[in-house]
Amino acid sequence: MLFMESQEVNKRLRAIYNEVKQIRCNLGNSPSSEADTLLLCDPVSGNLVIAVVTYSATNVPTATYFNPNGTPYVGPTPVNCAGGQLESDPQEICVNGNTSLIQWVVKDNGQPTGAVYYTDLSGTVVAAPGAGTFVFGSCSNTTAEIYQRCQCDDINGDGSVVIRYIEFYQYDPATNTITVLGTFSSDLSTPYVPINPVDCGTLGTEPQIVQRRIELSGVTAWNRPLTVQSMTIKVRRVGSILTPPTITDNAGNITPLYIGDVETWSVLDTAAIVLQGTFTITLNNVGDTISVIYTEMI
Secondary structure, eight states, X not given: OTGGGOHHHHHHXXXXXXXXXXXXXXXXXXTTOEEEEEEEEOXXXXXXXXXXXXXXXXXOEEEEEEOXXXXXXXXXXXXXXTTBOEEXXXXXXXXXXXXXXXXXXXXXXXXXXXXXXXXXXXXXXXOOOOTTSEEESOOOOSSOEXXXXXXXXEXXXXXXXXEEEEXXXXXXXXXTEEEEEEEEETXXXXXXXXXXXXXXXXXXXXXXXXXXXXXXXXXXXXXXXXXXXXXXXXXXXXXXXXXXXXXXXXXXOEEEOOTTOEEXXXXXXXXXXXXXSOOEEEEOSTTXXXXXXXXXXX
């Protein structure tokens, strides 16, 4: 099969497995959140494209595309490769109580193909373990290992501003001790020093994403809420082309809107949860009408 022919691609899938774990953290580890790894192809070059598809609490899918070397993919929308759409479900296993491996179950268009292969934690393909020699989950042995977990920083102590960050720690089974090694921002780009670390489970239910649609008309101004993840505006009517509706963005740029305009914004960075900065729509005439469709985190 396409990706079974190259050990190099198998190694790179380990990085995508880690990416899925990171996305789950950014989504808040909600039980209703999922992530799938799909193997697609560039429709022009035929090159392999790796897609990580996440699902929000309302089951809305978002796809992020990568080249096999782990860099973001830029190009036409990927399509199914020759032979169908391939995917692989990674699952960590423990062999003989002391060796951690990743088991990959291969599917074609969502159906298991019967192909199963294994890699070590570095992504190198290894021989399949014997029946009855492994269990699902990480090994627990006498060697100190490094782990990471998603943590929450309750900035104001009341749940109003919560920042997720990653904590690296080492567990030593020989002494039954845990040592925190460092804390970083959720995208691992910079060290992060929490102000008021709390158990994420104490912050109540995970936020939900709901759909909104409003109509703006007449002389008025509308500021985008701070909880919006994606937004589309449609200009229905303009009372005067001399003083059309305008948008003021976070940089202070003021630009006009004209009848028939349709514009969309959404969160693209997995480290961000909602659209950032300020955004204002100003209607200047009684004849102005604009529809605003957006998704909001509540």
